[in-house]
Amino acid sequence: MKKNLKAIIQIFIMIAAVFTLTTVFSNSAAAAxxxxxxxxxxxxxxxxxxxxxxxxxxxxxxxxxxxxxxxxxxxxxxxxxxxxxxxxxxxxxxxxxxxxxxxxxxxxxxxxxxxxxxxxxxxxxxxIYYSGGQSFLINSSDVNKYKSAKNLKGATIGAQTGTLQYGLAKKKIPNSTVKGMDKSTDLVLALKTHKIDALGIEKPSAEAYVKNDPSLKMISSGYHLNKNEIxxxxxxxxxxxxxxxxxxxxxxxxxxxxxxxxxxxxxxxxxxxxxxNTSMFHYWKYFAKGVEYTILISVVSTFFGVLIGVILALMRFSKQKWLRGLAISYTEFIRGTPLMVQVLFVYFGIGVVVNIPALISGMIAVSLNSGAYVAEIIRGGINSVAKGQTEAAASLGLSKGDLMRFVILPQAFKNIWPALGNEFISLIKESSIVSIIGVTDLIYQLNIVRADTYRGVMPIFVAMLLYFVMTFALTRVLNHFEGKMKHAG
Missing domain, CATH: 3.40.190.10 (Periplasmic binding protein-like II)
Incomplete structure (x- = not known):
């Protein structure tokens, strides 16, 4: 246990070193x-x-x-x-x-x-190159209820996370509950489905939505703000x-x-x-591009995830204590941190030292994350192989390498195939997180279509169908190979 703890501490030291290099690099770049x-x-x-x-x-x-x-x-x-x-x-x-x-x-x-x-x-x-002012979007059905911003006291206000509107709603609207979301399209949908009562937004954007969506109305914010911040x-x-x-x-x-x-x-x-033309068919190229990138990321991440997983699993069975400690530390650390944080760290953190494109950063992060989970699946599969197989192989004079390659791993993969299949299917869905760094996967394209068409639900429904088609097709393929394995056994 102490040795595992030591290995984990070493990993944290390496991460701290990366941040230190990042800081030094940034400071030296800012010096001149x-x-x-x-x-x-x-x-x-x-x-x-x-x-x-x-x-x-x-x-x-x-x-x-x-x-x-x-x-x-x-x-x-x-x-x-x-x-x-x-x-x-x-x-x-x-x-x-x-x-x-x-x-x-x-x-x-x-x-x-x-x-x-x-x-x-x-x-x-x-x-400042433009000052458009601040407004609130409300539902047309609420025009008599919320005639001005004063009527929003005690209401649920939506605002984009990290924006001026979010902070203003917290400070300026008494007793209100402020809900933040990353996308303005999500907030508009929340407003139209009455999850929030009003949406704090820039006046030009509010006017744009009102002109294109008769179910929405705009009221003035009534804010008195510092002209240097608006x-x-x-x-x-x-x-x-x-x-x-x-x-x-x-x-x-x-x-x-x-x-x-x-x-x-x-x-x-x-x-x-x-x-x-706001039909989903008119935007089929957007969805097609999203599917293309989603499949690309999933295929590449699956390949490298399995490769990393096999290496980590073999390291867990090594006689070298430092290899076992490193594999355990890596697996525990990756499984103990969110994929979103890992994607951001690879793109923004490591990217300061080495400028990695968004698509490759996403693939690296998803592959590293998948590798940790695949490693545990493979380790379980190796442990499931009867010890008699090892003894029989040894009696035939097989080396340890050949034993693992020709006897243990083939049987292990047969045992863990359903679990690996679940990981591959999950990978297709989890890869959607790369949209946060601008990779044009299906989720990214979905949000673009929602912003362009002012339709909140239909693009989501189309994306759901496309994800289902991809995962269902993969399930059929995995089941086919699982059947062949059983037949061969």
């Missing part, structure tokens, strides 16, 4: 401000956003092709044009945007981000003074020429394109 120089030398301005917040940023499906559009995207294009570089857009959850720039995944983050005092402690901000600004990594200064020049031009009104008008036209 080369933010603008790096962008120009690269010829690309890398921007992260969460494209589920019309009219600021959202995806449009036109003539079978999809792209990210919106007022914020036009602002970013203006900045990139003035810097004479190409704009590269990366998508991820809103609550990961600031982490992305802090860890060097992008040069700037845009997404209707309010430059609050708390956020300014962690990142740099440009000047409105949208662009976020940058701390110490990016030269890049911030260059971007502020573009924002000065945007304000002088009142370009945000033009950008909003353009976003409105795109939103009309989305609502012309």
């Amino acid at each position: 401000d080369t933010s603008l120089q790096r962008v120009k030398e690269r010829g690309e301005l890398i921007m992260v956003t969460s494209p589920d917040y019309p009219p600021y940023e959202f995806q449009v499906n036109k003539n079978g092709k999809d792209k990210i559009v919106g007022m914020d995207i036009d602002v970013a294009k203006k900045v990139a044009k003035d810097l004479h570089v190409k704009l590269v857009i990366k998508s991820m959850n809103f609550d990961s945007l600031l982490v992305a720039i802090q860890t060097g995944k992008a040069d700037m983050a845009i997404g209707g981000i309010n430059p609050t005092a708390a956020r300014r402690q962690s990142v740099d901000f440009s000047k 409105g949208a600004a662009i976020a940058f990594k701390k110490g990016s003074g030269s890049l911030v200064a260059a971007v502020n020049k573009s924002i000065d031009q945007i304000k002088k020429q009142n370009l945000t009104e033009q950008y909003l008008a353009g976003a409105g036209k795109y939103m009309k394109v989305n609502t012309v």
Whole structure:
């Protein structure tokens, strides 16, 4: 037990070392401000956003092709044009945007981000380029009940996690219960299904939903706020003074020429394109792409998960105590931490030292997680093989390697096939967690379709059917091979 504890402590020391290297790397990068120089030398301005917040940023499906559009995207294009570089857009959850720039995944983050005092402690901000004001969305059936924000006292208020609206609802609405969610699309669905009474949201976004969904109405927030914290600004990594200064020049031009009104008008036209045809068949390419990535992640993670699992299981039976301790520590640590945290750590934590793309990061995290569970399944299978098999193989003069390869493992896999099948099926569903770092799997595409079409339930139903088809097909395949194994036995 003491030796296992020692091995676990060693793993924690290694993790602490990674964080230390990350901190040193980040501090050394911030020591000299080369933010603008790096962008120009690269010829690309890398921007992260969460494209589920019309009219600021959202995806449009036109003539079978999809792209990210919106007022914020036009602002970013203006900045990139003035810097004479190409704009590269990366998508991820809103609550990961600031982490992305802090860890060097992008040069700037845009997404209707309010430059609050708390956020300014962690990142740099440009000047505010647009102030749309704060509003609440309510159901049309509640217009007589909630005539103004004053009537929301004691109500259940929804707001996107990590936003200004979430904090304001807690501070400004007396006796209210505030519920936070990662996606604005989830919040709108919660509102329409009466899980919440009102939704705190930026005024332009509220207007966009009201125009496209007659079941929703908008009321003013009545907030009196610090003008330096309300409105949208662009976020940058701390110490990016030269890049911030260059971007502020573009924002000065945007304000002088009142370009945000033009950008909003353009976003409105795109939103009309989305609502012309909101059938799920019209968005079949979105779902098809999501299925493609889900299958890819599942297949790759299954292969490496089994490989890691076999290695860990064999390490558990090694005579080398340090190998056994390492395998036990790894398995316990991985099984004791959420997959979501592991995905974030691989992408943002390790990614600071080695810049790993989102898709590969997701595959690595899911593979490492699956390997720990597969290892225990295989270990159980090896233990289930009768000792007489080992004795018979030894009497035939088989080496330990051949014994494991030709006698133990084949019988073990036969015994554990149903359990492995369950792990593979679970992997298809659990891989959906990679959407939080912007991997375009089925869940990611589902949220995009919901944001584009203003339909909350139908995209979810389609995704459920697609997951069922994938898992049912895999179940049939696994059962086929299980039957062949039984027949062979």
